[in-house]
Amino acid sequence: MEIAEKAVFTGMERPRFKLKSRMKAKADPGTGAKVWQKTLPYCMVLPAMLIFGVFVIYPVFYMVYVSFFDWNMIADMEFIGIENYIDMFTDKDFWLVLGNTFQFMLMMVPASIILSLLIALYLKKNTRINRWIQNIMFMPNIVSLVSISFIWMWMMDENRGLFNYVLSLFNISPVNWLGDPDVAMFSLVLVNIWKSLGYYVLIIVAALQGIPGYLYEAAALDKSKPITTFFKITLPMLSPTLFFLVLTGIIGSFKTFESVSLMTAGGPADSTNTLVYELYQQGFVYYNTGYASAMGVVLMVLVGAMTLVYFTVLQKKVHYQ
Amino acid sequence: MKKIELEQVSKFYEKDVPIIEDLDLGIEEGSFTILLGPSGCGKSTTLRMIAGLEEVSGGTLKIDGRDMKNVQPGDRDIAMVFQNYAIYPTMTVRENIEFGLKNAKIPKAERRKRIEEIGGITGLTEYMNRKPNALSGGQRQRVALARAMVKNPQVFLMDEPLSNLDAKLRTQLRTELIELHQKLKSTFVYVTHDQVEAMSMGTHIVLMRDGKVMQQGTPEEIYDDPDNVFTAKFIGTPPMNVFRAEACPKSWKIPEQAHYIGFRPEHVRFFRPETESIELEGRIITREMLGAEILYKLDTPYGFLQARDYHTADKHEGNVRLWLSRGELCFFDSQENRIRSHMEEY
Amino acid sequence: MKKIAGKSIRGMVNILLILIFFVPFYWMALTAIKTLGQTLQSPPVFWVSNPQFENFISAFHAIDFMHYLKNSVITTIGVLAAQLITIVPAAYAFARYDFKGKGVLFGMVLATTMIPAQLVFLPVFLILSKLHLINTYWSLILPQATSAFGIFMLRQSFMQVPKELIEAARLDKAGELKIMFRIMLPMCRSTVATLALLSFIGCWNDYFWAKVLTTSDAVRTLPVGITALRNVDGGVANHIVMAGNLIMLVPILVAFVIAQKQILKAFAYTGVK
Structure with missing residues (x-):
């Protein structure tokens, strides 16, 4: 009897039927006004696609295209092949700027990830005070980078700034936060970490709270030490989130513009000049449109590579569920 | 008279994967017809084709003798109750009930009259201005019913409307639906996978599998006289016991073509009956006390079987003797279809 | 004993975190109501008993504040309106209809999230100048007139509307437009509101587009215009700079206070795509 029963039941539970009927859950259109039904969706996506087409994809x-031309926006364009690229790769200023960009990224990303992870672990319990602190930490994210830059410039003022005053209390001589080539980049990183930390913490806390409690209960029953629990449960469960933050952090560092433009203008002595700022200068100050475009292509390759890494790894693993 | 007729209806999304093939089905006017079957059997799709929510890929579907091919769902004079109620969460109960009437351009005075009436019938009068999220599951189901009833449709379609409710409420609403059907006298088509629900509510059951009708008839016909192994095992809790004929001894005098022998658990006896019977030995494995009756699971030389006995003073334990009345056996051929010819032999 | 120690350590860390993230704002607000003399004082003063509210008026007069404010308001409203027109129908179509090329088009939408403004601002400038739109409001509105994230999020929200609701509406004789406006949109209005809020914050604060796509003061917005404050009085008038920035901050703060929960939720959502 059991054999017969099994046969009947496997016959019934043919999964393809189940799947199909669910997949095709969409309402199918009535027969009337078919033409209108067919064009309507296109009309609806058209405005958005138009904007994307004209202002992003094109x-x-x-x-x-422009990167292969010598052009200053006004005179005729002159095709010069890959000369812009040759110029760029042989220009030591370009390498300096690229180096600065990576330096910024290498300071910014690990510091913000580690700090935010620590703070998130500290704030992970959903209590009123923790939510309050999170809210306060999040404030810089919704404030204009212009205001943030001004606040920090004022606090980092060499003579009247709050920072140097605090240092003086500990008998430390004043630091020229934004005027010293050795310090300026560090100062910029500091501001950017301060601004984005709240966002990182928000996301990690959300991920932490999403880890099912029974995992920790099971670990506790298995007499796992807190450290082991962290490395065997918490960190692996967080890895997709952390990975996302690392990648967006890297791409974010490549794009840094506002704080550089407002606080240091790339100086002193080009020590804080980053790729996007240099691109802006070349394009809008020196009118080397072709050359700037070539830089834009390099930036695009960098961002594209990071995105590619992100999606490749994402497809491979980093998901526990 | 047939209210709804499906002739050679088929449904597929891609050419090679038919969900339903050449389905012929007539639904009697005023009946409470149940489309019953396991998930994926095409019962919901059939219902949704009647509603006009799915296009009919082939064949014709008629309501009141009229081909429904180009008739929009809203114009079919039907109402549907969904499993998850599908009441509009952003509208109040009154607005929910009124929505269809408004769209049908029914005058305000008439609308108000009908809503009041329905509110009284469904007991929703005091909740009319509430939003659905302030209602309990049972109340939401009543809103869904009220919304269907207010349209005075000729046909009610229901897609597992009770399966989201807890057991107690389900039984209660089951009774209410039967009463409602008797009162309204309109045609009900009801989809479910729960055979208990089907047996208790339906005047007519259509049992489906893989897009085909396995058997249809009154609940009694389906239970007493299964056409095939599938029906035999789908209907009844516990289902019919089915032995492989080849495992059984010659002395049972099984018809030659029979591959399977079926018998209902309540037909397994612990005493020798008056009629001609078969005797076998078995060992009791489990015993489930259900109140008035007791279910046994037994191991026999021919396979496991389940037996149902009334709760009496004597308790069966260990190895027991069992009897099956010959007249109550069902035989099935290699295609799992019922062999009826043997009836005449005896 | 151990417990008390733990508690006080927690308290100290809490205070430290709050100080780090709150003091800069306090310093901003305090500076904004100081006199010039007080801003130059050493050691600095941490409290003022005679708040100089006229600093705000000075900030208003030091630059053409009203002009930038007007530009900011027009640009922000323009962007919000444009996004409403582009995002809502697109998200709806992607969620509810099957049409040829849908996959490709939606893939394109997602692909644009990988192309940040900082990558394409130069060609965008060139395109806009070819269209003779530089120094018009269009130049600031058009590049921000839609948002892939917005389409993605709203589509998700539309897709969560149970299909039975739509079917019930069809059985209730409701047409496509009625389904859209009476059923779908009301159900997704909180998502729309959240998206509008995010766009508002982003657009109001935007410095990048306003900086790179303008060559004159004609349509420059507050974040760009306000940077001129630092040149007031030879560059030492930090109280005026802070006062100006504080004014710019007010609408954002109001939004944050009103809808802080939704804002945080929306930002958290960006992390779980």
Whole structure:
């Protein structure tokens, strides 16, 4: 009897039927007004696609195109092949700027990830005071980078600034936060960490609270030490989130513009000049449109590579569920 | 008279994967017809085709003798109750009930009259201005019913409307639906996978599998006289016991073509009956006390079986003797279809 | 004993965190109501008993504040309106209809999230100048007139509307437009509101586009215009700079106070895509 029963039941539970009927959950259109039904969706996505086409997708190709020309926005364009790229790769200023960009990224990303992870672990319990602290930490995220830059410039003022006053209390001589080539980059990183930390913490706390409690209960029953629990449960469960934050952090550092433009203007002595700021200078100050476009292509390759890494790894693993 | 007729209806999303093939089905006017079957059997799809929510890929579907091919769902004079109620969460109970009437351009005075009436019938009068999220599950189900009833449709379609409710409420609403059907005298088509629900509510049951009708008839016909192994095992808790014929001894005098022998658990006896019977030995494995009756699971030389006995003073334990009345056996052929010819032999 | 120690350590860390993230704002607000003399004082003063509210008026007059404010308001409203027009229908179509090329088009939408403004601003400038739109409001509105994230999030929200609701509406004789406006949109209005809030914050604060896409003061917005404050009085008038920035901050603060929960939720959502 059991055999017969099994046969009947496998016959019934044919999964493809189940799947199909669910997949095709969409309402199918009535027969009337078919033409209208067919064009309507296209009309609805058209405005958005138009904007994307003209202001995101076309510009990418246009930029690549322009990068093969010598142009100053006004005179005729002159095709020069890959000369812009040769100029760029042989220019030591470009390498300096690229180096600065990576230096910024290498300070910014690990520091913000580690700090935010620690703070998130500290704040993970959903209590009123913790939510309050999170709210306060999040404030810089919704404030304009212009205001933030001004606040920090004022606090980092060499003579009247709050920072140097605090240092003087400990008998430390004043630091020229934004005027000293050795310190300026560090100061910029500090501001950017301060601004984005609240966002990182928010996301990690959300991820931490999403880890099912029974995992910890099981670990406790298995007499796991807190350290072991952290490395065997918490960290692996967080890894997709951390990975996302690392990648967006890297891409974010590549894009840094506002704080550089407002606080140091790339100085002193180009020590804080980053890729996007240099691109802006080349394009809008020196009118080397072709050359700037070539830089834009490099930036695009960097961002694209990071995105590619992100999606490749994401498809491979980093998901526990 | 047939209210709804499906002739050679088929449904597929891609050419090679039919959900339903050449389905012929007639639904009697005023009946409470149940489309019953396991998940994926096409019962919901059939219902949704009647509603016009799914296109009919082939064949014709008629309501009141009229081909429904180009008739929009809203114009079919039907109402549907969904499993998850599908009441509009952003509207109040009154607005929910009124929505369809408004769209049908029914005058305000008439609308008000009908809503009041329905509110009284369904007991929703005092909740009319509430939003659905302030209602309990049972109340939401009543809103869904009220919304269907207010339209005075000729046909009610229901897609597992009770399966989201807890057991107690389900039984209660079951009775209410039977009463409602008797009162309204309209045609009900009800989809469920729960055979208990089907047996208790339906005047007519259509049992489906893999897009085909396995058997249809009154609940009694389906239970007493299964056409095939599938029906035999789908209907009844516990289901019919089915032995492989080849495992059984010659002395049972099984018809030659029979591959399976079926018998209901309540037909397994612990005493020798008056009629001609078969005797076998078995060992009791489990015993479930259900109140008025007791379920046994037994191991026999021919396979496991389940037996149902009334709760009496004598308790069966260990190895026991069992009897099956010959007239109560069902035989099935290699295609799992019922062999009826043997009836005449005896 | 151990417990008390733990508690006081927690308290100290809490205070430290709050100080780190709150003091800069306090310092900003305090400076904004100081006199010039007080800002130059050493050691600095941490409290003022005679708040100089006229600093705000000075900030108003030091630059053409009203002009930038007007530009900011017009640009922000323009962007919000444009996004409403582009995002809502697109998200709806992607969620509810099956049409040829849907996958490709939606893939394109997602792909644009990988192309930040900082990558394409130069060609965008060139395109806008070819269209003779530089130094018009269009130049600031058009590049921000839609948002892939917005389409993605709203589509998700539309897709969560149970299909039975739509079917019930069809059985209730409701047409497509009625389904959209009476059923779907009301159910997703909180998502729409959240998206609007995020766009508002982003657009109001935007410095990048306003800086790179303008060559004159004609349509420059507050974040760009306000940077001129630092040149007031030879560059030492930090009280005026702070006062100006504080004014710019007010609408954002109001939004944050009103909808802080939704804002945090929306930001958290960006992390779980």
